[in-house]
Amino acid sequence: MTGIQSSTTARLRLAGGALVIAGIWGVILPRMLEWGPVAQHVKLMEERRVDPSAMYYTELERLPLRPEWVDRVLVLWP
């Protein structure tokens, strides 16, 4: 995207967009948090300290380490 729109059009578009963002992030998304399945999912994730938005394992609150019980169930290197 290049070039600048005329200042009035640009301001109107920016203001309209800002209103939409304010409406979604200020009203709709917070309301969704109170809705049963969403509230349940968020509560479970917070209780277990899981960050579903982690892009890579280093961003997780708990680093994945091989659980001890795996050794009892699996033959790792036969």
Place this chain on the structure above:
Amino acid sequence: MVKTGWHEDLAAVAIGMAVVILALAVTWQARPLADAGSRAAHPKGWSTPLAQTVGSPKAWAAAPLDAFRDKQGGIDLPPILLGMGWVVLIGAAGTLLAGRRVGAVLPGLVVLALMACFASVLAAQKTVKFYNLEYPLWALAVGLFIGNAAGVPRWLTPALMGEFFIKTGLVIFGAEVLVSRLLALGLPGLMTAWIVTPIVLVATYLFGVHGLKISSRSLCMTLSADMSVCGVSAAIATGAACKATKEELSLTIGLSLFFTVIMMVVMPPVIQAMGLDPLVGGAWLGGTIDATGAVVAAGESLGREAGEVAATVKMIQNSMIGLIAFAVAVYWSGWVDREAGGPRGSLLGEAWRRFPRFILGFLAASLVCSWLHSLGAAQALWVEGATSGFTAKLRGWLFCAGFVCMGLQTNFRQLAPVLASGRPVLLYVLGQSLNLVLTLAMASLTFGWLFRRVVEP
């Protein structure tokens, strides 16, 4: 970006490696005097003083201002301002190395850092965050919205160094790609991640190019890597390696996050309905859902056991990024670009001439940190502390700034014909279906049968 001075790739490698060395040096300097090798004492590695210099907006529910509050409820702006400061500093250093005047770029860099911060606040809202709609999506959206609504002012243009930010972020990211993690789940984990992933990657790419006849090979490769390896981080690395356009990377990330949310919600109940063993179910989740955080979320909703296996299988896949990005860069510079035209010399000479040099920085950071990590328990905690505490957050800021730049410069009209054909969506769906079938078969074979210990009654 470059007029005179250093090539963009070289600048990205120099700055990225300097950041990695700084992180390791400062963390070593502040090493704990007691229990340096104890994971119980340092579960996420040694704490690093640099962690205080790079914060990001916290999760918030209804009041956006909560994104800037600490655990005690007070406003805690300095770490976030410093995070934005790193974006400005690294952008200024890149400008300087490229031989351009820093003064002309500085105001644009400050505004870019503010936009990145705004995108991070949008991504930190809990509904968004807990359904895996990661910050790159919002960074792209912020850039697209501002670029299309108001245009890009002339003074901002020199600061739009999206590729430079992404490349520098990738070199720093290399420090997190630890090869030693590949062995975390032994042979069953290796087989699930290493046999299925390359098959799905290559099959999806070839089907996109030859079956669906998608004209852009780089779109097919980025989409295939994103879907078969580990989502957005793999898309960024391979997209840079095969020189995908901004539009192609944006489309891939959008598609990936859309399907990741669906799979994160749908797969756990499907696994329960199928009555799969938690080990097999966890491995299936880890091998198929794109994004790391979404894998853990889906696994945890199945139970602790499935969650742990899912996270570990994903981590093994995560560790493949370096090798895959390198292989893609070699294939692209040696074959795809070569076929595209231009004077032909020897295969090696041509490949080297076209090879994206920053990939070497990415690999070097990965190999050096993997080697350090393998030296012993204390060294492992040293590397983990430096990466989890500092470099992971810093490259997050750089990727975010890079995606804002991409959004500002993206012209989706160029992709309209490809999108209208629906072929990228079809490619993703078919590739992911193959991934689901093969991973389930391999997880059942390895985790469910072949390497299953016979438990004595």
